[in-house]
Amino acid sequence: MTQIILENARVFDGVSEECPDGMSVLVEGGTIREVSDRPIRADDVRRIDVAGKTLMPGLIDMHVHSYFSDLDPRVLNDRDAPYRTAYAIKKLGHALDSGFTTVRDIGGGDYPLAAAIADGLVRAPRFFYAGKILSMTGGHVDYRTPNEKHHTHGYCSCDAMNWAGVIADGVDECIKAAREELRRGAHCIKIVASGGVMSPSDPIWMNQFREDEIRAIVQECVERRTYVSAHCLTSESTRRSVEFGVRCIEHAAQIDAETAAFVAERGAYVVPTMVCLYSLVEQGLEMGLPGDRMDKLRAVYDDSMAGLDVMRSAGVKLGFGTDLLAGFYPQQTREFTLRREVFSPLELLRQATSVGAEILMQEGSLGCVQPDALADLIVVDGDPLKDVGLLAAEGQHLDLIMRGGDLVKNRLG
Template sequence: MYSLAIRNGIVFDGEKFIGKTNIYVDGDKIVKITNERLDAKEEVNAEGYFVMPGLIDAHLHLTGIRGGSLLMGYLLDDPRTRLLRAANWARELLMAGFTTVRDCGEPNSIILRNAINEGIIPGPRIIAAGSPITQTFGHAELSHSLPLEWSIQLGFGEICDGVDECIKAARKVLRSGADFIKIMATGGVLSERDRPEWPQLTPEEMSAIVREAEKVGTYVAAHAHGDKGARIAVEAGVRTIEHGSLITEETVKLMAEKGVSLTPTLSIQELIYKYGKQMGIDPWGLEKIGQVREGVINSIKLARKYGVMILAGTDLGFKTGLDIDMGKNWVEVKLLVELGGLSSEEALRAATGNASKMLRLNTGIIREGYLADIVLINGNPLENINDIARVSTVIKGGKVTVENGKLI
């Protein structure tokens, strides 16, 4: 007898639409997908519901910061207070249908991951980068006007220069418990005086970090807006390019050849562009957002043209109380359709099966042997992508954790 049966749902398996079927779970894994009616200890009636894998946000930051200034959040908020806020975010993410998230830079994410794994707090599975690796005068220094010692003391980024320091930084991040390594390969929007198009870290530095990751069976994700830094990162062996706002056709071709994915992070760009001043985004962020927002749509078109896998990641890192917000991370799936030009099926795949493959997860696909992370939606996002927000039931690891939109 199976431990759980999800009966008569209309199923999208993370790769393709398979129609009406039953899913049987034993323990925390999917063990059978069939039209047969078999016995189970517990049943979920999915008649009339759209059934799909639990959603995956492949790029966010569980900072616990309110408002739009990362600098002021890290300077003024006690890290313990931020941790408690982020724990609440984790609960909201699970209720929104996200059973897995990848935190691309926040030391507290390792603590949150461990707490969720131990059952101390509810939340999605967290793939944690811990502190991102940056050069001096790099993107992980939120202010380049503060003394360098302050940036080091804040502890957001691991600052290193030269191959030897980069090797040590990579080992330090891995020692802290990080699941993968995040590097800053270019400047960014929310860091003060660098430009998104400026490359950061040398080819030798990036290659050394990639080697350290590969030695322990993991990988490197690269923040990269500008083309030159992105290309160096791809040549160095990173697995995922984050943002990719200004990349050229030549670099996209190389990404396709090397099997490197793109996470366009439309949500954060739309949030800052529409509400940045209202949120209190630092002036440098307001000045730079237009450049990357205009470029990223072309990057998505190129990625689709050359078959580069696209992942859904919001890059959200603060609570806003707006229509683009932590806990509403499904907005990225909608934006991939509305702005990025993806079909609804492609967008759903970006938030499930694509992330499963690129991040090498045992979730994100409804398949025998995979973890039973499954959501029921009261609607059909293949027909109307807005229905992705209508999550009714969330099953994580074979256990019903959210029912009728409420945490159990």
Template structure:
């Protein structure tokens, strides 16, 4: 018989778009939500665990569409030169465990983590969030995940674990690289469609890969029922990605109003990552990020809110990612407060719950507090709609974390 947990007397933000509901109860049986009801109407069965949530907010577990659990240093340009693979894995596991403690019950790794990390979580070897992996990102020669310095006349660097990409050129090489990542069990494919701030040989306003190359990646990925996410910034790289059929557009800081309309009309998702530019701009230098990379970061940072405004005004489907590196990953929830400078607080929360679930194609399982869905829940001290920064002090304010009905954190007295 399934164990029953009742969380009652909570302010409920179910993230369906409905207004918050006071004095509610959520009944969990086994892995799933069995009922959502007014606290006064809930029936407490014999043997049920009852958690009093007075003064606190119950909501879906947070999700993040752009993490890099294998980015164990802020300066990812150098980390592959510094760590044996086994040490890097140990540090990445620590990132996973801390992510769940922050209240994130599902994350999409946007390059670096392979299927073994997902399996470790599924098999209970690691107490981490549900994990969707992209494996090694696909990059062109000199592209965003080609970490060779300009003076290094060597073959492409491709480590067995970490942030380095698979370097390929031409549609046929792209196809082979994508097929190999799919063979290894990834959940989606990551491709670099434009220049990046944290790479040594490109500028962020450039395009990378031709439309036929990008289309080859999309075709192979769609053939097995999966999708492509693309790193990009500029209007031209956005246009190329959409022509190729890319479903998830990462960053997009240099978009134009026309870019936003194209994204909307294509039905694609935008994953802004505001917090990484703020954190790298504020603290990147002290972690050893080179001056030229800080320059590129600041270019992206200056345009990030303007891009979000354009996307919001156009009616683009706005998901939520953080893209934080190394120890900065503890600041994931800052992304929501930053988004709320453009979106409403509720829209910011929905971007990191319901919209992300749709992007992940998991909307029938997660993203909202509704009967029948997986019991991925967090309990927050106070009301995050009044103050989204509450989520940032997760050691104090994230009181309870439940994933699939199992409690991983409980500070409720």
């Protein structure tokens, strides 16, 4: 089995503010075997001199949509699986080159894509997926316009599903839909619990799914030892979701201080997605986003940065997510630039490593540098604890990227 020793490294372990110098890390196969403050003795091993640069866990993006190749979700259904897959390959490859060794596809990703990645057919980060998003009729993933009278494009849960989601109304349909996605290998279940920007017929302030429906979905996930994540833009939708057992909130752009305190008290997580909002506000119209969606977008955008500060003050545990759609995915690392207006570099590094691993229920395996963890590592040319902008350059300042013990990139010789 191949052994690699990364030596003479400054190590950020995913949590600690202190980053000791002169460290050595032994990787065997796809696992970290030893982390030592002394040189590691081993025969027939490849040694890589990190030269005092920062070795840290690979980054984790907790909110991607691998197949979302157009701002109009309806267009994607007509493009069909081969086109969506080609887009996903390009997008995920870019994520890996930017230092993201793990992603969570939180709507649309599926078993065939996950299997292709696991079998080495697709060059991509480690891949967790939520399968199809669960939406009620008229909810955020019901992309029919008000002019359409019937379920089309596979939106009916009794027939077929569209590329991104499934409609489920009532407890029985919600249970069946959740069980189906879990059967197909989903690592968690995503629901939409408030209105959204990309859907045509639901106002942002609208709460979605009844309490009994949400609790039923949560219970199905508890039985599978996993969790529910919910799309929530408003404070009300966030609070009720967490109250009903949802473990992770996506976006929470309009959260208030009282709700943030409640989320923190319950130990739930939030994954803000700033770069998606900013990129769409800047270029959405020229990329074809309809005017009515732009109005909804601006309403969320105006509150988004204040929401970050509110959650930081309340002590909410935040993951790192981007939610970039269509041709915006090359801006993935810009999320660091936007968040550093509110968070310290240490807080940001934790969000993008160890907190993401917690949400994924992968503590000790991902988001850390310690024995028995998976060997997903990056080497930064500089100190990101002093300048987190080093991570905001699409991988330009990364001298080494390792995923599962394999060297994806190596400029260290």
